[in-house]
Amino acid sequence: MDSHILEDIGLTNAEIKVYLALLELGSSTAGPIIEKSGLQSSVVHMTLNKLVEKGFVSFVKECKRNHYQATNPKHIVEFINEKKQRFEQILPELLLKQQTAKTRPEIITFRGIKGT
16 A cells, blocks of 8 residues: 555654554554554554544543544545645635735746646
């Protein structure tokens, strides 16, 4: 699987490893996630908290231990759409800033694969 797409939407390498491990494990405590992801314990715990904040992971406390579970991967589409909506809110302001620039280039060139 090409996990670069997950990087493109803003997930870190650790977030990708933990999320993919949880998808495969189902509901799990931190121990198996640490083992499956190959990351250090502190990194996994910090990453789990970040993924919970983003809404990609949920957890239930059972007998003083957190049992984590990855949310449905379709939730990532909602995450992307939310970011897009937030960006669209500031887009008019950004365009206004660009229009008020004192100097504008007469020629614009783009480099790279995505240059348009």
